[in-house]
Amino acid sequence: MADLMRTGLYDLHLELGAKMVPFAGYEMPVQYPLGVLKEHLHTRAAAGLFDVSHMGQVILPIAAVAALEALVPVDIAGLALNRQRYAMFTNEAGGILDDLMVANRGDHLFVVVNAACKEADLAHLRAHVAGVTEVTDRALLALQGPAAEAALARLVPGVAAMRFMDVGTFGWQGADLWISRSGYTGEDGFEISVPDAVAVDFARALLDQPEVAPIGLGARDSLRLEAGLCLYGHDIDTTTTPVEAGLAWAIQKARRTGGAREGGFPGADRILRELAEGPARLRMGLRPEGRAPMREGVEIFARAEGGAPIGRVTSGGFGPSIEAPMAMAYLPADLTPGATVYGEVRGKRLPATIVAMPFQPTTYKR
Amino acid sequence: MKFTEEHEWLRVEGDLVVVGITEHASEALGDVVFVELPEIETQVAKGDEICVIESVKAASDILAPVDGEIVEVNEAIVDNPGLVNEDPLGAAWFFKMKVEDMGQLDGFMSEDEYKDFIG
Numbered sequence: 001m002a003d004l005m006r007t008g009l010y011d012l013h014l015e016l017g018a019k020m021v022p023f024a025g026y027e028m029p030v031q032y033p034l035g036v037l038k039e040h041l042h043t044r045a046a047a048g049l050f051d052v053s054h055m056g057q058v059i060l061p062i063a064a065v066a067a068l069e070a071l072v073p074v075d076i077a078g079l080a081l082n083r084q085r086y087a088m089f090t091n092e093a094g095g096i097l098d099d100l101m102v103a104n105r106g107d108h109l110f111v112v113v114n115a116a117c118k119e120a121d122l123a124h125l126r127a128h129v130a131g132v133t134e135v136t137d138r139a140l141l142a143l144q145g146p147a148a149e150a151a152l153a154r155l156v157p158g159v160a161a162m163r164f165m166d167v168g169t170f171g172w173q174g175a176d177l178w179i180s181r182s183g184y185t186g187e188d189g190f191e192i193s194v195p196d197a198v199a200v201d202f203a204r205a206l207l208d209q210p211e212v213a214p215i216g217l218g219a220r221d222s223l224r225l226e227a228g229l230c231l232y233g234h235d236i237d238t239t240t241t242p243v244e245a246g247l248a249w250a251i252q253k254a255r256r257t258g259g260a261r262e263g264g265f266p267g268a269d270r271i272l273r274e275l276a277e278g279p280a281r282l283r284m285g286l287r288p289e290g291r292a293p294m295r296e297g298v299e300i301f302a303r304a305e306g307g308a309p310i311g312r313v314t315s316g317g318f319g320p321s322i323e324a325p326m327a328m329a330y331l332p333a334d335l336t337p338g339a340t341v342y343g344e345v346r347g348k349r350l351p352a353t354i355v356a357m358p359f360q361p362t363t364y365k366r
Numbered sequence: 367m368k369f370t371e372e373h374e375w376l377r378v379e380g381d382l383v384v385v386g387i388t389e390h391a392s393e394a395l396g397d398v399v400f401v402e403l404p405e406i407e408t409q410v411a412k413g414d415e416i417c418v419i420e421s422v423k424a425a426s427d428i429l430a431p432v433d434g435e436i437v438e439v440n441e442a443i444v445d446n447p448g449l450v451n452e453d454p455l456g457a458a459w460f461f462k463m464k465v466e467d468m469g470q471l472d473g474f475m476s477e478d479e480y481k482d483f484i485g
Contacts, residue, residue: 036396036423037399291447292418292420293399318400320422325399
């Protein structure tokens, strides 16, 4: 793994017994000795600590609000101070270049992007926005689960008052922590940007809390899938629009037809048309009958025999909390929850029911 | 007990061979969530893909280690796939085969040889 980058927590991962794998150009922990299944369940029962320092952290001047709005179908101008929103960069065809979080931190916008898209996103931003600064001296940690608030509040008094998607700056041993109440598991929790100089000490302080265990990328994937959240490059990409992806909720009224700042983002023609008329296909949840998982790439058919595929699984696996397999697929938009479709697994067409997502109820503190 | 390069173990019980996967294999697979076993009374040939095992990470096949007939399968691991991680060498056996020519087992590894093999 010679050409791979390492996060500031690399040595700590090894010390904790992590199994390291290449991911988006980094050597990252896929699991710790607890194992994927127990790490997943621990996060839902108590609190899990994730190293997500491989993700891109970017600062834009607050004057860049209009320039950023020209890249995303999201109301950035209406984003209140100390609030965060989910957004996506779109292309001229209405496809998704990446999904991201944008926070209004007063004199600047703080943007978090996917690791695998980081370089492309930075180039895209720099081509359209003045004053783009990549943050290269901070780690990013996520603390997720029902005990996350109690564990973090012991170190950082004040976080308990935050609501879902609030952001704020807090002190810890003289360092500034940039904290948001958000995450990628469907649980209540926090994402914490912490200066490299204290990142390992801060991670250790969290791990010293009785509720907290380190969680790897394996459980991160099953947690986000149960929560119905998209993984870029799998469930969303340049061939899927935000409306097809079921992300229309992220497109506020101000950017829609008739809104104060209608359109004006790449792919607006198609995206606004799909909002008005409905998309031809839609990302849907599937619950396979039985225990056999339907993984990414499994083709979906309308009938148990014959016919051409009507869609393909984009993410699928076993949900440790729901104790059953689950999958996402793009399917004709006229299909509705309760309908039966068939996934072809090892040459056999197995029935699956279309269900509303999330698979596991979310517990955000709104 | 004998061991194969495909990380299966074989234990002779009279004219039957009991087959399971090794501890090393179960650890490498991770938490097992699904097992599909062959039909009983199936004639299988060495190398046939006869079981499917899925963990939280991936799907893999289990191959017939020798020629023979499947005479019994362990439904307990279908109902509780986690047993494969808990007790791979004992309660989580996969199937029993009736084997005409026990000489087929001669080339497999002993426990010490298998330990060397997995390093």
